[in-house]
Amino acid sequence: MNGFMGYRRKSGSVGIRNHVVVLPTIGCANEVADRISRMVPGTIVLTHNHACIRLGKDAERARSTLFGIGRNPNVYSILVVGLGCEPIKARELAEGISLENPNVGYVSLDESGKYERLIEDGVTALKALALGASEESRVHCDISELTIGIKCGGSGSVSAISSNPSVGFAADMIVNQGGTVIFTETAELIGAEQMLAKRACCGKVHDNLLAAVQGMRDEIEKFGVDILGSEPTQGNILSGLTTIEEKSLGAIIKSGTSPLMGVLEYAQKPRSKGLFFMDGTTQASQLFLGMASSGAQIQIFSFGGGLPARFRGLPSYPPGLRIVPVLKVLGSSDDEDEKAHFDIYAGDILKSQESIQSVGSRLFDAIVATASGQFTHSEKNQDYHEMLQIYANGLLM
Amino acid sequence: MPMKTCIIINESDNVATVLSTVAVNDLLSVLDTGMHEIGLIRATTVIPFGHKISLGNIPKGSGIIKFGEIIGLTRDYIPIGSHVHVHNVQSIMGTAGKPDRSA
Numbered sequence: 001m002n003g004f005m006g007y008r009r010k011s012g013s014v015g016i017r018n019h020v021v022v023l024p025t026i027g028c029a030n031e032v033a034d035r036i037s038r039m040v041p042g043t044i045v046l047t048h049n050h051a052c053i054r055l056g057k058d059a060e061r062a063r064s065t066l067f068g069i070g071r072n073p074n075v076y077s078i079l080v081v082g083l084g085c086e087p088i089k090a091r092e093l094a095e096g097i098s099l100e101n102p103n104v105g106y107v108s109l110d111e112s113g114k115y116e117r118l119i120e121d122g123v124t125a126l127k128a129l130a131l132g133a134s135e136e137s138r139v140h141c142d143i144s145e146l147t148i149g150i151k152c153g154g155s156g157s158v159s160a161i162s163s164n165p166s167v168g169f170a171a172d173m174i175v176n177q178g179g180t181v182i183f184t185e186t187a188e189l190i191g192a193e194q195m196l197a198k199r200a201c202c203g204k205v206h207d208n209l210l211a212a213v214q215g216m217r218d219e220i221e222k223f224g225v226d227i228l229g230s231e232p233t234q235g236n237i238l239s240g241l242t243t244i245e246e247k248s249l250g251a252i253i254k255s256g257t258s259p260l261m262g263v264l265e266y267a268q269k270p271r272s273k274g275l276f277f278m279d280g281t282t283q284a285s286q287l288f289l290g291m292a293s294s295g296a297q298i299q300i301f302s303f304g305g306g307l308p309a310r311f312r313g314l315p316s317y318p319p320g321l322r323i324v325p326v327l328k329v330l331g332s333s334d335d336e337d338e339k340a341h342f343d344i345y346a347g348d349i350l351k352s353q354e355s356i357q358s359v360g361s362r363l364f365d366a367i368v369a370t371a372s373g374q375f376t377h378s379e380k381n382q383d384y385h386e387m388l389q390i391y392a393n394g395l396l397m
Numbered sequence: 398m399p400m401k402t403c404i405i406i407n408e409s410d411n412v413a414t415v416l417s418t419v420a421v422n423d424l425l426s427v428l429d430t431g432m433h434e435i436g437l438i439r440a441t442t443v444i445p446f447g448h449k450i451s452l453g454n455i456p457k458g459s460g461i462i463k464f465g466e467i468i469g470l471t472r473d474y475i476p477i478g479s480h481v482h483v484h485n486v487q488s489i490m491g492t493a494g495k496p497d498r499s500a
Contacts, residue, residue, distance in 0.1 A: 157447040160464075161404055161414050165430065191490045195466045228490060240414070240448035242461075242481070243488035246468035253406070253464055349432075350416050352402045356430040 002177075004371040005138035006145065006297075007076070011100040014145040015073035016297045016371040019044055019323050020130040022122075023070060025082035025090050026050050030387065032115065033081040036107075036122035043079075043130055044322050048388035051396075052087055058392040063088055064267040065390045068293025070097035070104065071269075074323045076136060077103030077129040081122055084110025105129055138373065144178030144273060146371060149291030149299040149324070151185065151284060152254050156332075157240035159304030160250025162349040162359075163331025167302045169360025170367065171256035175275055182270065182296055183255045184278040184287050186216040190227055192248030196277070201259045208263040212279040219393065254302050266391050267293035286391040292324040298370055299324055300363070303342070305332020312341050313384055322385060325376045327366055343377045403438070403450055404428045407465030412449040412481050414463075419444040427452065441478035449481040461486050 007015040022045040024033040030047035037045035046069060050062045066088060070078050078097060082090025094106035105125040112118040150171060152164055171181045189196060193213040200206035220227050231244040241247045261274035267290050270276045280290050288299055303309050309330055330339055333347035344363050348354035370376055403413035403425050413427055419440045427436040436452075444450050449463070455475040460467035469486040479485070 157414065161406060165406060191488070192466070228488075237483055240445065240482070242449070242483050242486050243469040244490055245466070245488060246463060249464045249466055249468060349404075352404070352416060352426075352428055352432050355432040 003140055003142045004146075004368045005373065006141040006371060007073070007136050008139050008141065009073050009100075010102055011073075013073040013100070013295070014141045014297070015076065016373070017074040017323060017325065018076045018133055018136050019074055020126070020133050021046055021069075021075050021078045021323065022126060023066065023078055023080050023093075024048065025066070025080060025088055025093055026052070026086035027387075028086070029081050029083050032109075032118060032122070036079070036081060036119055036126055039119070039123045040126045040130055042133070043126060046322070046388055048390055050390055053397040054087075054392060055394055055397065058394045058396075059087060061266050061392065062390045064265070065289060065293045065388075066093055067096045068267045068269065068295070069289075069323070069388075071100040072292055072295060072297075072323055074297055075101065076133045077101070078105075079122065079126045079129055080104065080106040081118075082106065082108040084108050103129060103132070141371075142178065143174065143368070146174060146298065146367070147180040147182065147270070147294075147296045148174055148367065149288065149294075149296035150181060150183040150254055150302065151287055151291075151299065152251055152302040152304070153284065154304040154306050154308035155247075155251060156236065156304045156306065157250070158333075158350055159302065159331040160246075160253060162333075162346040162356075163302045163304060163329045164250060164254040165356045166344070166346045166349070166359035166363060167254040167300055167329055168256040169356055170300075170363040171254070171275070172258055173360065173364045174367070175256065175258040175273075178273055180270055180273050180276065181255065181258070182264065182276045182278050182291050182294060184280050184291065185251070185282040186212055186279050187220070187227070187282050188251040189213050189248055190217060191231065191244035192252055195245075195249060196252055196255075196260065199258070199260045201261050201274075205260055205262055209260065209277060212263055212277075215279075264294060266290045269295045281391050281393070283389070283391070285386070285389045288324070288326070289388050290391060296324055298367055299326045300329060300367075301326050302329045303331060305330065305335040305347075309335045309338055312338075313382065325370055325379050327363070327370060327376050328378065329363060341377065341381075400424060400426045402426045402428055404430070405435075405452070406430060406463065409462055409465050411452050411455060411462045413438075413452055415444050415446060415448060415450055418446045419450070425450070439478050441476060442480045444480045451475045451477055451479045451481050453477050
């Protein structure tokens with residue numbers, strides 16, 4: 001059967017998980033939100049680092065992140081917990097989320113009056129919101145309803161011939177079947193931006209992509225760093241990477257070969273199907289949160305190898321991933337003894353024992369199985385959770 | 398012992414990545430991404446695992462093509478079967494691999 005079994009939401013979007021979430025409006029409400037969640041079994045709290053000190057674009061990013069997390073289709077229902085003195089009030093956030101998910105409620109200290117009352121009101125509201133979750137059932141859904149987020153790490157010359165092209169092959173399969181793929185990490189495009197820009201669907205997307213990369217180069221220059229002069233690193237050169245173009249192309253290959261349909265802001269939802277680039281950070285927990293907030297239901301972490309592949313907890317970066325599972329891919333055959341800690345092992349490509357197409361097809365199958373409810377390695381084995389890190393690159397007052 | 402291998406990512410590439418460390422005179426099977434053998438090549442230099450081998454004679458000042466894209470320009474004539482790396486290729490975009498920095 002083509003497609004997968006997912007949760008059809010009232011908005012029309014499709015969830016692959018069915019979480020009941022407690023979301024604080026601001027970091028100051030983390031503790032009370034956590035307390036409310038602990039009192040209602042089966043719910044999870046997504047604490048985060050938003051604070052009143054964000055300015056301008058960073059404040060907008062926090063805003064779109066909180067709305068985006070609330071609207072992620074993997075969320076069945078959500079309770080917003082606020083104080084009353086924060087930049088985005090609980091009521092406003094709940095109303096914004098309700099445009100796509102009617103199973104939303106809020107409590108706020110300024111309305112409840114006292115801390116104890118806030119907890120009581122929160123627990124009552126959360127119990128009501130959790131009630132229908134177990135009655136939801138999975139129905140047949142099409143691959144075109146999937147949005148996949150992609151990141152790579154621990155990269156070297158081998159990831160450019162094993163893990164990253166396999167991920168790219170799976171990304172092409174998703175896009176060819178009408179789905180959506182998002183990748184990010186603006187700094188990783190430097191040196192190969194013209195080659196990615198050639199894949200832009202139109203002149204506007206071409207220009208937006210080059211503007212995003214130039215913006216990142218300007219930011220880096222502010223710190224007095226000549227990135228073109230320092231890349232590739234000595235470690236990269238030892239591993240066989242010759243130029244920054246080669247290094248950046250090896251990263252871009254994880255996006256496959258599809259036309260680029262648009263350039264998204266951090267946490268912005270794509271307006272159509274196909275391949276999208278999200279402008280933003282290379283910091284793993286922040287970018288996974290950004291892609292989750294833009295509507296991704298599943299994310300892929302493409303690993304080269306080396307020490308990062310041996311930090312078993314590292315690739316799962318828990319923030320936000322409690323609602324958006326991550327499939328981990330391992331590229332290096334030197335780290336074969338670690339493959340049990342990954343969802344997909346691509347290292348046999350390096351021994352010419354498996355083709356890129358074969359690994360890519362296995363990854364595609366794993367995506368479909370995950371979408372139908374099969375747990376990823378991290379979902380089964382990770383119980384370490386951190387607060388969400390919302391991306392900021394400006395002054396924090 | 399099975400023959401050593403190298404892999405090309407795009408059919409227009411003029412370099413392949415070696416999948417084991419290669420000695421002078423080693424004969425390598427050139428594979429595409431489907432692991433089909435598309436040719437044979439004899440190494441003329443030592444090439445470490447994960448590094449690139451030239452699949453043809455490449456004139457000075459011309460493009461090194463990997464992933465179907467130009468990843469740099471040759472500093473010198475590179476004969477077939479050679480190690481292709483920072484000593485004979487320079488970036489177009491960057492300065493890290495350029496001679497003025499290594500001097």
